[in-house]
Amino acid sequence: MTQNDGGRFDRVAPDATQQTDPDRPDRAAICAWWADRFGVAADVWSGHSFWEKGNGKLWVFAGDAVDPTPVEALGMRFMRVRQEHWKPSTNAVQRFGHHATRNVVRLSDAETRRFVAGESIDRPAWEGDWGYLIAATAVAGRDIPLGVGLYLHGELRSTVPKGRQRSL
Amino acid sequence: MGLVDRYAPVTDDPDAFRAACRRPLPTTVRVNGLKTTPAAATAALADAGVTTTPCTWSRSVLRLDTESAGGTLPYYLGWIHGQEEVSCLPAHILDPQPGETIVDLAAAPGGKATQLADLMDDTGTVIANDVNLGRLSALRHNSERLGVTNLVVTHQDGRHFSQKPLGSADAVDRVLVDAPCSCEGTLRKSPHIVAEWDPHGHRGLQPVQTDLLGRAVEMTRPGGVVVYATCTFAPEENEAVVDSILSSHPCSIDRITLPAGLEAAPGLQRYDTMRFDDSLRETIRIYPHQNDTGGFYVARLRVEG
Numbered sequence: 001m002t003q004n005d006g007g008r009f010d011r012v013a014p015d016a017t018q019q020t021d022p023d024r025p026d027r028a029a030i031c032a033w034w035a036d037r038f039g040v041a042a043d044v045w046s047g048h049s050f051w052e053k054g055n056g057k058l059w060v061f062a063g064d065a066v067d068p069t070p071v072e073a074l075g076m077r078f079m080r081v082r083q084e085h086w087k088p089s090t091n092a093v094q095r096f097g098h099h100a101t102r103n104v105v106r107l108s109d110a111e112t113r114r115f116v117a118g119e120s121i122d123r124p125a126w127e128g129d130w131g132y133l134i135a136a137t138a139v140a141g142r143d144i145p146l147g148v149g150l151y152l153h154g155e156l157r158s159t160v161p162k163g164r165q166r167s168l
Numbered sequence: 169m170g171l172v173d174r175y176a177p178v179t180d181d182p183d184a185f186r187a188a189c190r191r192p193l194p195t196t197v198r199v200n201g202l203k204t205t206p207a208a209a210t211a212a213l214a215d216a217g218v219t220t221t222p223c224t225w226s227r228s229v230l231r232l233d234t235e236s237a238g239g240t241l242p243y244y245l246g247w248i249h250g251q252e253e254v255s256c257l258p259a260h261i262l263d264p265q266p267g268e269t270i271v272d273l274a275a276a277p278g279g280k281a282t283q284l285a286d287l288m289d290d291t292g293t294v295i296a297n298d299v300n301l302g303r304l305s306a307l308r309h310n311s312e313r314l315g316v317t318n319l320v321v322t323h324q325d326g327r328h329f330s331q332k333p334l335g336s337a338d339a340v341d342r343v344l345v346d347a348p349c350s351c352e353g354t355l356r357k358s359p360h361i362v363a364e365w366d367p368h369g370h371r372g373l374q375p376v377q378t379d380l381l382g383r384a385v386e387m388t389r390p391g392g393v394v395v396y397a398t399c400t401f402a403p404e405e406n407e408a409v410v411d412s413i414l415s416s417h418p419c420s421i422d423r424i425t426l427p428a429g430l431e432a433a434p435g436l437q438r439y440d441t442m443r444f445d446d447s448l449r450e451t452i453r454i455y456p457h458q459n460d461t462g463g464f465y466v467a468r469l470r471v472e473g
Contacts, residue, residue, distance in 0.1 A: 062318035066335030073321035
């Protein structure tokens with residue numbers, strides 16, 4: 001596998017035909033993944049560019065930049081790729097997850113407190129896919145995405161990073 | 169002479185100034201318009217047991233009946249950001265427009281930079297720079313929690329800031345210089361500011377502040393705007409810095425239109441043996457007793473061709 005430079009942002013190619021690094025996913029594949037897994041249409045990111053910094057760490061940036069760009073941050077960490085299961089970031093799901101139409105688990109208030117604290121939730125009867133799901137809860141009358149849960153064997157594990165966890 | 173004694177005679181109401189400096193600072197949060205609305209944030213905070221009151225001049229700045237909202241769901245969701253009421257003002261005075269390129273030259277920990285992104289509806293570009301790598305990680309954390317995607321974080325000495333790593337040689341539209349300062353205006357939040365006050369504390373800071381503001385004017389396009397702000401009262405770090413840039417750089421003072429409901433005092437014309445340009449009257453000083461906030465100074469400069 002080719003290694004990506006961790007000190008700069010490299011643009012993600014628009015599609016497979018323009019890909020120079022065979023291990024880096026292209027934009028079309030990334031959008032297809034969001035559409036397939038969560039039902040999010042690609043036009044949500046029509047004003048954004050996608051970048052990779054370090055191995056498999058994808059970023060989403062409003063607008064465009066030069067390729068490569070050697071800065072500390074370019075927009076928001078978006079998802080982790082270059083491994084068998086791709087995983088969206090907590091912050092990306094909080095920002096874009098409201099567009100999702102499937103694989104969204106709705107949590108009660110008590111479950112929300114557990115999830116935000118980084119704890120697992122029993123969910124034996126789940127009809128959707130296994131793997132990374134969007135956890136959401138009702139706030140002020142609307143479904144609001146909280147972050148990413150890993151669903152395996154009847155249990156939803158919170159993947160909220162330590163620094164983002166809260167005791168509500 | 170102590171900190172409060174030095175500045176009380178400069179204010180319109182020395183007794184009120186002294187009394188306000190002794191009171192604790194109200195806790196305020198800024199509502200993040202990229203993720204929610206003031207009404208929804210207010211309702212969600214009420215659900216979390218926190219009562220809020222909008223500040224007098226902005227619906228997006230809420231005063232809380234508690235010391236912290238960090239353990240609430242709206243905080244976790246990035247709907248609110250802990251930011252002192254008066255520190256929400258410089259971004260409004262810079263008045264960034266959607267699609268513009270803005271630089272925040274000393275941006276960490278990012279309250280104002282993320283507010284600029286909010287005011288631009290996450291379009292255009294906010295270049296958030298800071299020289300302190302440790303504080304940049306706090307900026308990145310805040311920016312991501314608040315859902316900002318138009319922010320570029322750079323790690324440079326702002327006095328020599330270059331857009332070269334960004335591949336651009338173009339002058340930018342607006343620059344915010346929220347300068348490192350002696351922080352006298354934070355005395356209500358940090359009592360050690362009074363206890364440890366050094367009457368000559370401004371001496372090491374003034375050269376850095378002047379260089380930062382000079383660089384900001386240099387990198388801004390003709391007709392563009394630079395806002396210089398500090399959270400300190402010292403004229404040496406405020407009017408004196410701006411006055412020196414007016415005489416060395418192609419720029420002039422722009423009149424500040426204050427939001428309705430906010431009180432401010434004019435910039436000083438003189439202090440001790442110092443004399444300042446008449447136009448410095450159009451810069452603003454905010455004292456704690458005027459709006460029950462911390463202290464702040466803001467100047468708005470227009471860059472000339």
